[in-house]
Amino acid sequence: MLDWGEYITIADRYQHKARTQDREDLSHTIILSLADAQLKLDNNGGGQLSDVSMLRIASYECQKYWRQIKRQLTILSLNNELNDGDGIELIDTVADDKAIDLDAWLDARTWLLGCPKRLVVIASKRLKGITLDNKDKCYLQRFRQKEQKSLV
Numbered sequence: 001m002l003d004w005g006e007y008i009t010i011a012d013r014y015q016h017k018a019r020t021q022d023r024e025d026l027s028h029t030i031i032l033s034l035a036d037a038q039l040k041l042d043n044n045g046g047g048q049l050s051d052v053s054m055l056r057i058a059s060y061e062c063q064k065y066w067r068q069i070k071r072q073l074t075i076l077s078l079n080n081e082l083n084d085g086d087g088i089e090l091i092d093t094v095a096d097d098k099a100i101d102l103d104a105w106l107d108a109r110t111w112l113l114g115c116p117k118r119l120v121v122i123a124s125k126r127l128k129g130i131t132l133d134n135k136d137k138c139y140l141q142r143f144r145q146k147e148q149k150s151l152v
Helices: 004-017 020-043 051-071 102-114 117-128 134-151
Strands: none
Touching (some): 004 051, 020 051
16 A cells, blocks of 8 residues: 655655755655555565665665756857856857967067067067078077076
8 A cells, every 4th residue: 555645754855855946856756756666566465665665765766866967968058148247148258269369469569678679680580481690599599598597
């Protein structure tokens, strides 16, 4: 015989383990699983489900619930708005490979303002593929050594 009151009591003990919006669903799932287990036991000529077995069934249903939640894929659309309320969509926050990195550009610009003019000429020669003469190579080598000492 099915003891629905006992099943509801067991389900109430476990429903708090689910998300708030899913608590009633988990409770109903537990109740139905307990009733199904009792019917199977009755069909096989057994007696009543013990309290321990009912708790184990309820625990298993909670575990099954969380496994199902973890396996669900959460797919976001790039057209969704951010939660900050400014109306900015996710697509607007994606980095653009062709965009100029303003911070790096300003740092390089600032560095070039304090850089020796001869070093800029040497850099432009290297950029154009012009081979450096011996004086330029020595100057570049001395500058690199000086900068490396300041980093250490």
